[in-house]
Amino acid sequence: DADVTQTPRNRITKTGKRIMLECSQTKGHDRMYWYRQDPGLGLQLIYYSFDVKDINKGEISDGYSVSRQAQAKFSLSLESAIPNQTALYFCATSDSGQGMHEQFFGPGTRLTVL
Amino acid sequence: RKEVEQDPGPFNVPEGATVAFNCTYSNSASQSFFWYRQDCRKEPKLLMSVYSSGNEDGRFTAQLNRASQYISLLIRDSKLSDSATYLCVALGFQKLVFGTGTRLLVSP
Numbered sequence: 001d002a003d004v005t006q007t008p009r010n011r012i013t014k015t016g017k018r019i020m021l022e023c024s025q026t027k028g029h030d031r032m033y034w035y036r037q038d039p040g041l042g043l044q045l046i047y048y049s050f051d052v053k054d055i056n057k058g059e060i061s062d063g064y065s066v067s068r069q070a071q072a073k074f075s076l077s078l079e080s081a082i083p084n085q086t087a088l089y090f091c092a093t094s095d096s097g098q099g100m101h102e103q104f105f106g107p108g109t110r111l112t113v114l
Numbered sequence: 115r116k117e118v119e120q121d122p123g124p125f126n127v128p129e130g131a132t133v134a135f136n137c138t139y140s141n142s143a144s145q146s147f148f149w150y151r152q153d154c155r156k157e158p159k160l161l162m163s164v165y166s167s168g169n170e171d172g173r174f175t176a177q178l179n180r181a182s183q184y185i186s187l188l189i190r191d192s193k194l195s196d197s198a199t200y201l202c203v204a205l206g207f208q209k210l211v212f213g214t215g216t217r218l219l220v221s222p
Contacts, residue, residue, distance in 0.1 A: 040122070042201070042214035043158070058209065090157060102148075103210060105157035 003027045004106035006091050012112045019078040021109050023091030031094045032074040033103065034058075034066060036087040043090065049074055050096065081113040115140055118213035120202050126219045131192045135216045137185045137202030146205035147178055147185050152215065153198045161187075161200070192220045 004025045013019055023032065034046040035058075045058030047066040055066060063085060065077045078085055088110050092103040120137045127133045139147070147164040162169055164176040164185050175188040185202055197220045202213035 040214060042118075043212040045209050048209065056208070102160045105159070107157055108155075 004093055004104055006106040006109050010110045013081055014114050015082055017081050019081050021076045021089055023074045023106055025072050025093045027093055029093035029095045031096055033092040034076045035090045038087050083113045086113045117141055117211045118202055118204050120213040120216045124217040124219050127192050128221055132190045134188045137213055139183050139204050144204040148203040149187050150201040150203055151198050158201055194220050196220050
């Protein structure tokens with residue numbers, strides 16, 4: 001079984017809809033991250049959380065919100081989706097005891113906003 | 115200017131060839147650097163860390179040149195399975211900064 005799972009894996013939605021992407025991990029890591037990946041732009045950090053009570057904005061947080069429901073769960077919401085949020089979204093985890101350089105990524109969610 | 119810059123490629127090489135990628139970074143305060151590998155439509159995975167003294171792992175060698183602010187990855191004896199995108203990564207303040215990646219295609 002995968003250590004970091006994301007649901008859904010693919011989603012097509014319409015402009016203005018609210019969307020939630022979910023991430024779960026069984027690695028026991030305290031840190032979790034949400035990234036988006038666009039062709040030619042690389043991975044961009046949306047939000048990150050160093051523990052259940054800690055939420056931090058990344059470089060492109062506008063239009064997104066997150067919830068850290070438990071150490072193992074970190075969800076990303078698009079309150080009102082727009083077409084330029086079409087991208088590949090990755091959740092990642094890391095262990096603060098090991099340093100943050102090794103992040104373990106989920107398989108990704110491909111989101112299309114029409 | 116992007117904080118971490120890479121040549122997007124693709125680099126097309128035959129099996130057995132040696133290939134090298136470079137990456138430049140703009141934040142001189144960055145202390146740690148890494149290479150991640152990403153297969154098509156898959157998640158990135160850590161390949162190796164980069165140290166000033168160089169780091170070798172089998173066929174892979176990574177080097178850091180702080181004076182010129184660039185990082186390199188050398189792959190010897192390329193295999194078909196090395197075909198992927200290689201992401202150069204710098205450790206910033208509380209976050210990793212990813213380059214856009216260099217695509218490698220190894221052909222028979």
